[in-house]
Amino acid sequence: MSKLARQVWAEVSLDHIAHNVRQFRSLIGPGCELMAVVKANGYGHGALETAYTMIAHGTNWLATALPEEAVRLRRGGITAPILVLGAVGADELDICVAYDLAVTVFEPHIARLLSQAAVAQRKTAKVHIKVDTGMGRLGLLPCDFGDLVELVQSLPGLEIQGVFTHFARAEDEDLEYTAWQWERFCRVRADLAARNISIPLYHAANTAATLFFPQSRLDLVRVGLGIYGMYPDTRRPIDLKPALSLKTRVAFVKRVPPGSAVSYGGTYVSWKETSLAVLPIGYADGLSRGLSNKAQVIIKGQYCPIVGQVTMDHTLVDVGDLPVAIGDEVILLGSDGRLEVSADTWARHLGTINYEITCTLSSRVERVYV
Ligand SMILES: Cc1ncc(COP(=O)(O)O)c(C=O)c1O
Numbered sequence: 001m002s003k004l005a006r007q008v009w010a011e012v013s014l015d016h017i018a019h020n021v022r023q024f025r026s027l028i029g030p031g032c033e034l035m036a037v038v039k040a041n042g043y044g045h046g047a048l049e050t051a052y053t054m055i056a057h058g059t060n061w062l063a064t065a066l067p068e069e070a071v072r073l074r075r076g077g078i079t080a081p082i083l084v085l086g087a088v089g090a091d092e093l094d095i096c097v098a099y100d101l102a103v104t105v106f107e108p109h110i111a112r113l114l115s116q117a118a119v120a121q122r123k124t125a126k127v128h129i130k131v132d133t134g135m136g137r138l139g140l141l142p143c144d145f146g147d148l149v150e151l152v153q154s155l156p157g158l159e160i161q162g163v164f165t166h167f168a169r170a171e172d173e174d175l176e177y178t179a180w181q182w183e184r185f186c187r188v189r190a191d192l193a194a195r196n197i198s199i200p201l202y203h204a205a206n207t208a209a210t211l212f213f214p215q216s217r218l219d220l221v222r223v224g225l226g227i228y229g230m231y232p233d234t235r236r237p238i239d240l241k242p243a244l245s246l247k248t249r250v251a252f253v254k255r256v257p258p259g260s261a262v263s264y265g266g267t268y269v270s271w272k273e274t275s276l277a278v279l280p281i282g283y284a285d286g287l288s289r290g291l292s293n294k295a296q297v298i299i300k301g302q303y304c305p306i307v308g309q310v311t312m313d314h315t316l317v318d319v320g321d322l323p324v325a326i327g328d329e330v331i332l333l334g335s336d337g338r339l340e341v342s343a344d345t346w347a348r349h350l351g352t353i354n355y356e357i358t359c360t361l362s363s364r365v366e367r368v369y370v
Helices: 014-028 039-043 047-056 067-075 090-098 108-120 142-154 176-194 207-212 343-350 354-359
Strands: 008-012 033-037 061-064 082-084 101-105 125-130 158-164 201-203 220-223 244-249 252-256 274-279 296-299 302-307 315-320 329-335 366-369
Touching: 014 033, 014 047, 014 207, 014 220, 039 047, 039 067, 039 354, 047 061, 047 067, 061 067, 067 082, 067 090, 067 101, 090 101, 090 108, 090 125, 101 108, 108 125, 108 142, 108 158, 125 142, 142 158, 142 176, 158 176, 201 220, 207 220, 274 329, 296 315, 343 354
Parallel strands: 008 366, 033 061, 033 220, 061 082, 082 101, 101 125, 125 158, 158 201
Antiparallel strands: 008 244, 244 329, 252 274, 274 315, 296 302, 296 329, 302 315
16 A cells, blocks of 8 residues: 555755754854754754754754653754753653753752762763743742852762853844843853853853844854744844745635635635635644634645635635646745745734744644655
8 A cells, every 4th residue: 555645744945954054053153052942843843854954064952842852852863962941850850861861950959859860870961050031931040040050060960061041032123131131141150150160051042142142142052943944033134944835735626606605604705706725734734723814825826815714624715717726736834936925924814923833733744854
């Protein structure tokens, strides 16, 4: 029996990933390490498949949110250093040590348990300690930070590889808040230096800070969004190429008279005779229902609007008088070389950000690497 190939797929361009990595590499220069953030299955692009390309083109580190994401990379043969950015549970520490994953630490209890796990396995556990300078999420506040670093230093089996923070608003045009966070981070660094504590890697910058707040690049930058070819706002200081296209094929076409109601609830009614194409993709694939009667797709070099409610498995587009047939290729996200539908466009329709668009493409959508 031949392999089942679904009629919906996400094409991921490894050439574009490589291009984007090279762009960041040349921006940050040789003195700065590049950490590619591949959490959430590489922002929906496929973590393992893209990681090999990233490493081949100058990425030094990978970062995941979860230990299990990092373990999948190790089992897939990735030997590059990996930092787990999220909060690691007590029952996940053994795995982190066994798979040589650097752990984010921001409180003493987990530091002690990690030390015990490392000693028990006769290994050294790598640690990056996180300070909260204004994001308000994971991380110890700067006032208590020096003591935590001293504690971690004193625990057996632990090696501090880095100290880091995360910016909350580096994509804003007004960088006042980022500058304030930066100042707090600089004070943490000065405090550690005053305690004679030397840290191999200080890091702070995400994609936006790497692009718009260059002083924060320090020893390493943690780039997610930009590596996949998306920008944090409308400014384009370097040339990035979107790596992901979402495609399908027309499943059915029919000619309908004026006054035909389309899909659940009849939220669209044709106002003239027209052709409707049925696409075999729906919200279960990540084509959000919020795009109903809003987004457009590209068929045969033309934009065609999505009409009526997007359903779980099907979506309708009004193709007018275009000669569209079953099996014709449809671009939902991506470009045909002339027209483009970007994750930013979908994000605007949905009142969200481009990150959410690629991350929420479901596992039903096959990723194809080109
Ligand atoms: C701690 C941390 N660093 C870096 C990143 C990468 O951010 P971006 O995708 O904006 O580059 C993230 C992503 O959310 C993060 O949580």
